Amino acid sequence: MSFPISETAPVRFAAALPARADVVVVGGGVIGIMTAWFLRERGLSVVVCEKGRIAGEQSGRNWGWVRQQGRDPSELPIMVESLSIWKALAARMGDGLGFRQTGVLYLAKTEKEIEGFEASMENARAHQLDTRLLTSGETLAMLKGAVAPWKGALWTASDARAEPWVAVPALAAVAEEKGVLIREACAVRGLDLAGGKVAGVVTEAGRIACDHVVVAAGAWSRLFLGAQGIGIPQLSVLASVAATEPMPEIFPGNAADDDFAFRRRTDGGYSIAPGARHDFYIGRDAFRSIGVYLPVLKKDFRSTTFRLAAPAGFPDAWGTPRRWALDRPTPFERQRVLNPAPNMATLAEVQDSFAKAFPALGRPKLKSVWAGMIDSLPDVVPIVDHAPVAGLTIATGMSGHGFGIGPGMGRVIADLVTGRAVGHDLSRFRLSRFTDGSPIRPGPSL
Structure with missing residues (x-):
């Protein structure tokens, strides 16, 4: 399998769609896969629909950190649980996740x-x-x-690392063995509602009747939900990453300052990235959300490179439709996998910073470069909540923290859907915080 995973990669998950399921999960990233995993363990029939490829977007493009350190206080209890699940998964699946507790x-x-x-x-x-x-x-x-x-x-x-673009498809394969139906290259075009309640979803391959839908669509969540009349202030930022050629080990774990971040890879190289810099495309959603994002801009303005327009087909591109008919192709089919070009100038600065910090190694040689779109919210914590449509649950805006917390968050979302006690206070993640007058408090950004 090539990296990063693209829409030209062979389809690995091609389950036939059933006429009915208990739950349909929209999105095949780590949050969607682990939510489906735990829903299936609760005895529910589950279908995961992914418009592109499993882990094709940010779940396969992130730094690969599994960290408790630096978490928002409301995320931390779930992350502690998530680390425990990661360890159990690694014990079960062996080295296939690339999981290491290296700090x-x-x-x-x-x-x-x-x-x-x-x-x-x-x-x-x-x-x-x-x-x-x-x-x-x-x-x-x-x-x-x-x-x-x-x-x-x-x-x-005790914090850890794993190989994202390998780990998430591996987790999906085990979920499939558990009985989760996973279908790649299958966009969910919209909800089918009856009496104000979820009655099913309409996919490009047909309708699936269901009682519950979980939207875990990452950078596409705002576009999907907006077409259903549900507004969320989610925006996406571009994060550039590179993999170095194999080099001597300077540190076995993950480290970062404001200039650069790095983690050891199982192939003997390092993943390196800007420590705090990111790129932001200005689009219609950005203008609509400027008020609620002001606290974040004041905090991180100098670390942001603003670009005037997103590439055609991106969720907040100027030409991307916000409404569509369900009987014809949608924006989700036209852009199967977000594969933005990395900021090579920023990555060159990362190479320089690395060489300055470790002069004996010199400037690291790059083996591959890529970028991903991080689904962010103004306070840098997710929305994990029931939507104002019966049967619809939103799990998005992980703000770059989703890979590590994915297993624990999947368990939480599964219990939220089934009405069980989740065991954690989710009030910080409620949807209404953006409309009930609550102050927006940006959490940790690392």
């Missing part, structure tokens, strides 16, 4: 960053994490050959 290291160049790390320790202690603050000397001792002027670091040894 996460946040690197500080300024005293202000150290103060922020110190403030986050209260959250870590509340959940008995093994997180601790490192001195400058302790930090440099962990990173072979490092000469960067880091003043210290935040370190969580």
